[in-house]
Amino acid sequence: MQFEVWAPQADRVTLECDGAGQALERDPERPGWWVGEAAAQDGSRYGFALDDGPVLPDPRSRRQPDGPDGPSAVVDHSRYAWRSGDWAGRALPGAVLYELHVGTFTREGTFDAAAERLEHLVELGVTHVELMPVCPFPGRHGWGYEGVSLWAVHEPYGGPQGLKRFVDRAHELGLGVVLDVVHNHLGPSGNYLPQFGPYFTDTHHTPWGAAVNLDAPGSDEVRAFLIGSALAWLRDYRIDGLRLDAVHALVDTRALHFLEELSTAVDALAADLGRPLFLIAESDLNDPRLITPRAEGGLGLDAQWNDDFHHALHTALTGESQGYYADFARAPLAAVAKTLTGGYFHDGTYSSFRGRRHGRPLDRSRVAGHRLLGYIQTHDQVGNRAQGDRLSTLLADSPGLLACAATLTLTAPFTPMLFMGEEWAAGTPWQFFTDHTDPELAEAVRRGRRREFAAHGWKEDEVPDPQDAATRDRSCLDWSEPGRDPHARVLDWYRRLIALRREQPDLTDPDLADTKVAYDEQARWLAFRRGDVRVAVNLGTEPAAIPLGSRPARVLAAWEPVRAPGADGLLHLPGQSCAVLLQA
Structure with missing residues (x-):
């Protein structure tokens, strides 16, 4: 088979394959490339020696069976017999x-x-x-x-x-x-x-x-x-x-x-x-x-993560205001409302965290809502906390707020994304862990992690050691949790909300401009309309009377039992609860 490698600064390149050495030749058609033929098959071990240096793994290695420092191995992709050969793909919208x-x-x-x-x-x-x-x-x-x-x-x-x-x-x-x-x-x-x-x-x-x-x-x-x-x-x-x-x-x-x-x-x-x-x-x-x-002057990517939605919702739920949460915490429900209708919160506005203006507005007539991913938890937002605590830990005494978070994430005009275990309010943390084999690097990472959080008031023994195997072990999901309460109830709620996305076309409508929001910052309720679907969340501890309009509506899903609005159009929603309704 043919081997090739780009090594423009080398004077000599030697291929070592299955214990045999062979000099490669410069490719006359491609400057900097070296090529050669050698007997090899799937699994053959090989590497390249540059000039008088050691044998190194292939930059384009398809397999490193002994880790990054070992020899590369040939992979014959045609040897795998795909069972799902008729897979037609699954696009991002919806x-x-x-x-x-x-x-x-x-x-x-x-x-x-x-x-x-x-x-x-x-x-x-x-x-x-x-x-x-x-x-x-x-x-x-x-x-x-x-x-x-x-x-x-x-x-x-x-x-x-x-x-x-x-x-x-x-x-x-x-x-x-x-x-x-x-x-x-x-x-x-x-x-x-x-x-x-x-x-x-x-x-x-x-x-x-x-x-x-x-x-x-x-x-x-x-x-x-x-x-x-x-x-x-x-x-x-x-x-x-x-x-x-x-x-x-x-x-x-x-x-x-x-x-x-x-x-x-x-x-x-x-x-x-x-x-x-x-x-x-x-x-x-x-x-x-x-x-x-690209045809409209953009870079042509299909979607992006939308941290602004996360930050706004996180501050509304937890009250945290440190770091980049500060701009959102001043009026968190207003921030949630802005992201629901405009995508970005910082769209040219001043960011105190950055000390300057940040972002630019989305053109809602040109950018569909599914091009933004909405979420309330990710590996970053959980794992980059000192102790890797999930939202289910921060809101352990308020399961209704977890239900509100799920409702807003799964009914917003974005492509929703969940972080593993979120769907059952996992009780396990997800912490930062490493397994560096270089002792000096391992110690540098350990000290760096603790120094980072010491600046925010954390004691050294409160920050898990990333090199301790127990840190990874604590971060593994506990698969016994989904079968018992309170986890089972949260899981049922997530399943119901995702089912509603399939059942109600309005919930996958990509038109950001069609989302209409109302909220009361002091009473801590927020409601929005997507077509004929109405979504209401009450983050406060007291019941709220939320105006949904005069059209009759029926309840599709509710975290706590609620009645459909009467003639006055008011939905009486218990504290820390949420509901999804369909208007006639």
Whole structure:
């Protein structure tokens, strides 16, 4: 088979394959590339030696069976026999996503163990599973955001074959699969890309150091490397969409932005495969150009996470006002209302957290609501708390508020996303954990984590040690919880709300401008209209009389028993409760 590698600064490149060495030749058609033929098959171990250096794993390795520091292995994707060969794909409009971390979704922490739980998600009613990153990283357990080998799959999870079995099973059950990919940085350990070429540049800096090279000399090949990796997930593993981590950290000054080039390539692959593919960005910019079609001057991504909706709702529910919550906490229900109708809260307004104006308005006539993901919990918003406490812990004495949070998330004009275990108010935390094999790096991460939260008043022994195996173990879901109260009642509520999204077309209408909101900041109630559907939540402890209009209405779902509004059009809603109604 043919081996190739981009190593523009090398004078000699040697392929080591199954114990035999062979010099590669320069490719006359592609500057900086080295090529050669060698006998190999699925599973063959190999690597490249540059000049007189050690043998290194392939930057485009499809498998790292011994971890990031070991040799690469050949993967013959044609050897896998797909059972769901007739999978036609599942597009984003109308979807309900479920964010899942393979290493803690089950105690076993593997693709196969996670696949055995997928029927739970089918019964819940979600349409897509969003996997947190699965690229290799040192050790066994971690969040996955310090991965390396961007074309390979973490071996302890099950490697390439395990991921294919998971996707296959999901597709058999009618579930789409989204994969979280990280293009803005690589992990500090096991990253050999700088030895091969200018994959990073000091022209720009990021929170992780030198930026990925998207616009400096050599960036053509780096961009092709990242785009090739993205297409490989969609093609070789039959992934349905990608979530792009922190795209605001992708610094690119070229006229053709990397994200526009990526979205063009993904659309072309979708046309070639004959099934829908999509890209979802995590972005801190509140810039609608990100999700505006390319034909209209945008970058052409399909959707983005909407942290503003989370922040507004979180402050309304918990009263927290620290950090970036401060702007939302001044009038939290007004902030919720603004996001429900306009998408962004910061749309050119002053952000005290940033000390400047932030964002720009969405054109609601051009940007559909499904292009924004709405959520009340994510791995970031839970795991980046000092103790990884979920909303179910913060509101442990107020289950009705959890029901209100679910109601707003699942009836808002956005694409809803849940974080694993949220649907039953999981009692387990989800904490920050690592398994660095480098002792110095492990200690630096431990100290850094504790120093970060010490600045906010946390004592050292109150912040879990990320390197302690117990931190990961505490973060695993407890699958006995969904079968008993109070978890079972919350789970039933989530199932009912997701079922309503299927039953009521108004709840998947993408027109943001059609959402009308009313609220009372002091009484702490909020109601909104989507077509003929009315949604009302009472976050206060006292009953509220909420005006819903004169048209007759019937109750579709209610957390506590309520009567339909009478002739006065008032819905009498108990404290910390919610209801969804349909008007005639």
